[in-house]
Amino acid sequence: xxxxxxxxxxxxxxxxxxxxxxxxxxxxxxxxxxxxxxxxxxxxxxxxxxxxxxxxxxxxxxxxxxxxxxxxxxxxxxxxxxxxxxxxxxxxxxxxxxxxxxxxxxxxxxxxxxxxxxxxxxxxxxxxxxxxxxxxxxxxxxxxxxxxxxxxxxxxxxxxxxxxxxxxxxxxxxxxxxxxxxxxxxxxxxxxxxxxxxxxxxxxxxxxxxxxxxxxxxxxxxxxxxxxxxxxxxxxxxxxxxxxxxxxxxxxxxxxxxxxxxxxxxxxxxxxxxxxxxxxxxxxxxxxxxxxxxxxxxxxxxxxxxxxxxxxxxxxxxxxxxxxxxxxxxxxxxxxxxxxxxxxxxxxxxxxxxxxxxxxxxxxxxxxxxxxxxxxxxxxxxxxxxxxxxxxxxxxxxxxxxxxxxxxxxxxxxxxxxxxxxxxxxxxxxxxxxxxxxxxxxxxxxxxxxxxxxxxxxxxxxxxxxxxxxxxxxxxxxxxxxxxxxxxxxxxxxxxxxxxxxxxxxxxxxxxxxxxxxxxxxxxxxxxxx
Amino acid sequence: xxxxxxxxxxxxxxxxxxxxxxxxxxxxxxxxxxxxxxxxxxxxxxxxxxxxxxxxxxxxxxxxxxxxxxxxxxxxxxxxxxxxxxxxxxxxxxxxxxxxxxxxxxxxxxxxxxxxxxxxxxxxxxxxxxxxxxxxxxxxxxxxxxxxxxxxxxxxxxxxxxxxxxxxxxxxxxxxxxxxxxxxxxxxxxxxxxxxxxxxxxxxxxxxxxxxxxxxxxxxxxxxxxxxxxxxxxxxxxxxxxxxxxxxxxxxxxxxxxxxxxxxxxxxxxxxxxxxxxxxxxxxxxxxxxxxxxxxxxxxxxxxxxxxxxxxxxxxxxxxxxxxxxxxxxxxxxxxxxxxxxxxxxxxxxxxxxxxxxxxxxx
Numbered sequence: 077x078x079x080x081x082x083x084x085x086x087x088x089x090x091x092x093x094x095x096x097x098x099x100x101x102x103x104x105x106x107x108x109x110x111x112x113x114x115x116x117x118x119x120x121x122x123x124x125x126x127x128x129x130x131x132x133x134x135x136x137x138x139x140x141x142x143x144x145x146x147x148x149x150x151x152x153x154x155x156x157x158x159x160x161x162x163x164x165x166x167x168x169x170x171x172x173x174x175x176x177x178x179x180x181x182x183x184x185x186x187x188x189x190x191x192x193x194x195x196x197x198x199x200x201x202x203x204x205x206x207x208x209x210x211x212x213x214x215x216x217x218x219x220x221x222x223x224x225x226x227x228x229x230x231x232x233x234x235x236x237x238x239x240x241x242x243x244x245x246x247x248x249x250x251x252x253x254x255x256x257x258x259x260x261x262x263x264x265x266x267x268x269x270x271x272x273x274x275x276x277x278x279x280x281x282x283x284x285x286x287x288x289x290x291x292x293x294x295x296x297x298x299x300x301x302x303x304x305x306x307x308x309x310x311x312x313x314x315x316x317x318x319x320x321x322x323x324x325x326x327x328x329x330x331x332x333x334x335x336x337x338x339x340x341x342x343x344x345x346x347x348x349x350x351x352x353x354x355x356x357x358x359x360x361x362x363x364x365x366x367x368x369x370x371x372x373x374x375x376x377x378x379x380x381x382x383x384x385x386x387x388x389x390x391x392x393x394x395x396x397x398x399x400x401x402x403x404x405x406x407x408x409x410x411x412x413x414x415x416x417x418x419x420x421x422x423x424x425x426x427x428x429x430x431x432x433x434x435x436x437x438x439x440x441x442x443x444x445x446x447x448x449x450x451x452x453x454x455x456x457x458x459x460x461x462x463x464x465x466x467x468x469x470x471x472x473x474x475x476x477x478x479x480x481x482x483x484x485x486x487x488x489x490x491x492x493x494x495x496x497x498x499x500x501x502x503x504x505x506x507x508x509x510x511x512x513x514x515x516x517x518x519x520x521x522x523x524x525x526x527x528x529x530x531x532x533x534x535x536x537x538x539x540x541x542x543x544x545x546x547x548x549x550x551x552x553x554x555x556x557x558x559x560x561x562x563x564x565x566x567x568x569x570x571x572x573x574x575x576x577x578x579x580x581x582x583x584x585x586x587x588x589x590x591x592x593x594x595x596x597x598x599x600x601x602x603x604x605x606x
Numbered sequence: 607x608x609x610x611x612x613x614x615x616x617x618x619x620x621x622x623x624x625x626x627x628x629x630x631x632x633x634x635x636x637x638x639x640x641x642x643x644x645x646x647x648x649x650x651x652x653x654x655x656x657x658x659x660x661x662x663x664x665x666x667x668x669x670x671x672x673x674x675x676x677x678x679x680x681x682x683x684x685x686x687x688x689x690x691x692x693x694x695x696x697x698x699x700x701x702x703x704x705x706x707x708x709x710x711x712x713x714x715x716x717x718x719x720x721x722x723x724x725x726x727x728x729x730x731x732x733x734x735x736x737x738x739x740x741x742x743x744x745x746x747x748x749x750x751x752x753x754x755x756x757x758x759x760x761x762x763x764x765x766x767x768x769x770x771x772x773x774x775x776x777x778x779x780x781x782x783x784x785x786x787x788x789x790x791x792x793x794x795x796x797x798x799x800x801x802x803x804x805x806x807x808x809x810x811x812x813x814x815x816x817x818x819x820x821x822x823x824x825x826x827x828x829x830x831x832x833x834x835x836x837x838x839x840x841x842x843x844x845x846x847x848x849x850x851x852x853x854x855x856x857x858x859x860x861x862x863x864x865x866x867x868x869x870x871x872x873x874x875x876x877x878x879x880x881x882x883x884x885x886x887x888x889x890x891x892x893x894x895x896x897x898x899x900x901x902x903x904x905x906x907x908x909x910x911x912x913x914x915x916x917x918x919x920x921x922x923x924x925x926x927x928x929x930x931x932x933x934x935x936x937x938x939x940x941x942x943x944x945x946x947x948x949x950x951x952x953x954x955x956x957x958x959x960x961x962x963x964x965x966x967x968x969x
Contacts, residue, residue: 131969189837198844217830295797295833300969308797308968311696312959314724314952316703395863458697462704469705477691477710552693556701560663560689560710563670571670571692576836576859580671 090520097429102448105488109327109451111463115320123309123318127325132305136325139301142222142294143287143333149227150283151276153376154234159264160369162242164360172373173239173600174593179380180232180545181592185292186569186585188225190384192216192296195224221297228380229293230286233542234279237497240538241275242268243603244504244531260360274503277341278496281450282542284333285492288326288454302326303456310458323459330454334447385589388582395579405568405584409591412564415479415554416547417595419486420540426487427494427539432528434495435502446495453492457552460489464557477559485553490546494539501535502528537599548592565591659685662900665702665711667695667721668887676916680907686900695721695799702892703728712895713904715756715887718799722888723950726752732893734905741909742926746886748950755886756908757917758924759853760942761804762872762882764842770849778877780808783849784823793830793838793847796967800835800853800885803949806958807880810947814961821965843870853885854936858922874937882942885949886926 126132160166161173179187194200195216202213214220249271253263287301294301302325309319362369427449434446452460464485468476475481505528513523529536549566558564563571565584572581666673670692681688693701695717702709702725709730716722725731731752739747739754746755765772777783783792795801808817830847832838838850839857843864854872861868875881889908891901907913914925918932924939925932932938948954962968 126963131963131966135969185833192837193840193844196841196844196846198841198846296837298831305968308959310700311694311797311799312802312962312968313956314696314699314720316700398863398865458700462700465701465704469708473708476708552697555691555693556697558691560691563692567670567692574669574836575671576839576856577671577863579863 090524094429094433097426098433098442098445101426101430101487101491102445104484105448105452105491107467108455108460108463108488109324111466112320112324112327112459114466115317116324119317119321123315123321126305126309126318127321132302135300135302135305136329138299139288139303140329142219142226142299142301143284145219145223146226146230146287147280147284149223150231150234151280153227153231154238154279155269155272155276156369157373157376158235158238158242159268160362160373162239164362164366164369166362166366166369166373170600170603172377173603174596175377175381176235176373177232177541177545177596177600178589178593179229179384180542181549181589182229182381182384182585183292183549183551183566183569184225184229184290185296186573186581187229187384188221188293188296189573190387191221191225193387194383195221217298219299222294222299225293225297226287226290228376230283231376231380232545233282233286233493234276236538236542237275237279237282237500238272240497240534241272241500241504243534244501245271246504274341275500277337278500280340281333281337282453282493282496285330285450285454288329288333289456291456302329306456306459316462319459323455326454326456327451330450331447333454334450381589385586388586391578391582392586395582398579405565405587408563408565408568408584409587411562412548412566412588413591415482415486415558415564416544418479419483419490419547420543422483423487423491423494423543424498424536424540427491427498430491431495431498431502435499436507446499449495450492452488453490455489457489457550458556461485461553461556464488464553468557477557479559482554482557482559482562485557486543486547486550489550489553490543493542493546497539497542498532498535501532501538505531534603537602541596541599544595545592548588659687660897660900661687661689662897662904663710663712663895664688664690664715664904665698665713665892666690666692666715667698667717668692668715672921673715675920676908676913679912679916680904684900684903684907686903688904696724699724702730706730707894709892709894710896711892712897712901713889713891715889716753717887718803718885719753719888719948719950720799720803720952720955722748722753722890723952723955725890725892726950727952730892730894731890732898734891735902738902738905738909745944745946746884746926748888748890749948753888753890753950754905754909755926756889757914757921758884758886758926758939759800759855760874760882760884760924760937760939761800761880762852762854762874764839764850764852764857764870764872766842766845766848767869767871768845772871772873776849776873776875779875779879780851780881781820784820784827786827788849789827791848792824792827793832793841793850794824795832795834795838795852796962798834801851802955802958802962803885804851804880804883805962806949806954807883807945807947809954809958809961811880811945818961818965821962821967825965825967839870843868845869855922858933858935872935874942879943880945882937883945884924884939884942887923888950 157172157176161169166172192199195213197213197216202210249267250263253267258266289303291303291307295304302322306319306322309315309322430445430449433442464481468481472481510523510527513527514520551566551570554564555567565588568584569581569588664677677688677690698714699716699721702711702714714722714725726748733751734754739751742754746758747753763776765776770776805817808820830841832841835852836856838847838852839860841847842850843860857870857872860870889905891905895901909927911927911930914927914930917923918925918930922933924936
């Protein structure tokens with residue numbers, strides 16, 4: 077009797093602590109919105125003219141169109157790969173699993189530049205094909221180019237969350253379906269796919285918001301989106317107030333996307349009634365299907381990873397041939413690894429209370445908390461960075477331009493990625509397992525660390541992976557909030573590309589991809605997908 | 607050659623979960639890292655090293671790969687510990703304005719006068735001494751001494767060498783490119799600061815109406831829109847476009863990387879006008895900076911023959927002080943047309959942005 081009362085008290089303390097942590101994080105995440113409101117109050121009249129012009133509306137619609145298309149395109153690439161690498165006997169599954177997540181680390185402006193140099197009107201492909209009489213390639217500039225680059229660089233968002241869902245999925249349902257006589261295809265569409273809804277929705281949300289805030293790919297591909305209009309406001313007019321109003325519109329847009337995500341993810345429960353640890357899922361034998369499957373995976377890897385990496389190697393070799401001086405990279409590499417590693421841990425810790433509350437608590441506040449965590453994700457990094465400069469330089473001087481404030485900047489920017497991945501996994505854990513453990517006399521912390529965390533591990537590692545890869549390539553926040561003299565591989569790439577020193581850009585860019593593959597390798601190799 | 611050991615201290619963070627609640631506590635830890643860097647020190651510099659030279663914080667809108675070597679030289683000869691924050695000029699200007707009087711910056715080195723103008727308008731620059739300003743032509747500094755030009759670049763047209771013979775095919779000035787023969791052959795970067803400065807110059811030379819007609823004429827020729835200068839140079843060499851409106855120095859970097867066979871060259875429009883406008887990178891001292899003396903040393907150093915020679919020789923820019931030789935392929939600055947406009951005037955700049963928006967060039 078006594079233990080039960082004690083346990084109840086522990087549970088309520090535990091709950092309060094989580095609520096407290098959640099509230100603290102929500103406040104931090106609202107900083108950019110506060111900043112934008114403060115700036116927007118000073119806005120001149122001319123910005124309203126820009127905002128409500130027919131031109132801006134057109135750009136807004138085009139932005140939504142691009143975001144929708146890229147999200148759908150990414151899902152079409154990601155779901156088959158996720159299924160093949162988790163559920164089938166595809167040869168070298170782990171190898172494909174690692175390679176297919178890596179495109180996320182390629183900065184979009186680099187990706188776009190590389191694609192133009194290969195697939196552009198006078199690119200390498202055109203040169204190779206012209207002896208065969210091919211006069212003109214299909215048009216790359218415009219929607220098709222932006223769609224292609226953004227899809228190939230952001231499908232790993234959906235891939236990662238979907239793989240985590242697949243690994244956590246209760247195999248009993250699929251078994252039941254097969255036993256009832258449904259075939260593999262039919263089981264996939266009737267049982268597996270609906271179960272993947274939360275993971276798909278979480279990944280799709282990340283892709284859509286990524287497209288909203290992208291500047292690099294769309295400006296290279298001549299597809300003007302809302303973020304480009306916002307950048308022009310900063311770049312050409314040096315107008316922070318006008319830019320703030322446009323950024324607030326981006327926040328509204330991201331809330332709209334969030335509503336769609338909530339509809340997609342559905343209200344159903346995604347955990348099995350009684351199963352604790354997941355049994356081994358059925359592994360589908362591909363048979364002859366393995367050849368088209370391999371072809372599919374290798375085509376995606378070829379386009380999204382080998383093509384960019386190949387050109388980078390070419391630049392590197394060309395730079396070496398003319399004996400170009402290459403600046404030492406190891407300090408940048410060290411900084412990249414440290415900042416990405418710390419950010420992954422920090423952001424994961426912050427994401428746990430937010431994701432847990434949004435799954436286990438049904439109240440409005442918990443829902444609000446989760447929404448808030450996404451509010452800054454559609455903002456271009458520069459806007460988040462300026463918000464942190466405003467608060468940091470004026471109200472938190474001791475940590476301004478230190479690694480600490482930089483980590484907060486990353487937190488605001490990338491928390492949604494970790495929340496999305498974690499939430500999906502928490503959804504698949506039945507609360508009754510946790511309750512059962514508690515009735516056995518374990519404290520809530522013990523239950524959380526020995527039951528919840530291990531079961532949710534696929535989601536946790538997916539979250540770590542996503543954050544790590546995106547912090548590795550992050551540019552504006554690192555440049556603006558980093559300590560003085562702080563350079564990473566991403567800033568080295570940028571600095572060289574900016575001045576057309578492609579040989580010098582290739583080395584850090586390749587190192588970026590190479591170093592990112594190590595933690596991704598560790599994560600994938602730890603998976604239990606036998 | 608001189609070996610210099612640079613010490614880097616890095617703060618590591620350890621994150622601890624305190625007894626189950628997810629409170630995060632931070633503990634700094636200092637790790638010393640030693641890097642060997644080779645720094646070339648020129649003998650001509652006469653700067654006396656002081657016992658404690660102190661430090662300097664530079665905010666640079668110019669990129670690391672261009673200016674870090676000359677900053678390293680400054681640090682080596684003076685012993686001053688220089689810390690640099692790099693970013694795009696517009697971003698650095700916005701950062702400075704957000705920081706206000708709490709800014710750690712001592713100097714702001716901007717890529718173009720617009721960025722300097724924004725910071726000047728926020729009242730953050732200290733007035734530079736007259737003898738510093740006297741070193742540079744009055745056209746390349748702020749009217750009230752807020753900032754001074756460091757190095758220059760000219761607007762040129764970059765052309766594809768396979769399809770264009772500069773002796774016969776190119777018009778005398780920018781206006782010629784509105785002719786229908788150029789349809790589908792042109793490129794520009796309408797969001798780029800230097801391009802916009804050129805349009806501002808056009809407005810001052812030609813007036814609003816003619817400039818608008820020119821913009822519309824170029825757009826009617828299906829001009830290719832590029833995000834900045836470098837992809838235009840690459841596109842001109844690849845034959846994607848025959849002509850691009852760019853700054854002169856990117857070409858020389860491409861040639862350095864890809865060799866003399868690189869299929870693009872620059873052309874200075876002979877008819878003059880804003881087509882070959884000269885623009886400068888600027889430096890100004892932030893009035894709230896803690897290291898005033900070092901900031902002035904740095905400004906002086908950048909205007910010294912050593913630094914000016916670096917810009918001429920290594921970054922292919924125009925030196926702005928007397929007696930420094932320019933790159934052999936450049937047209938001397940004195941032979942380029944002089945246009946008397948204040949490129950840091952934000953009102954003028956806004957007029958250009960408005961005009962570009964009106965004709966739809968920014969879409």
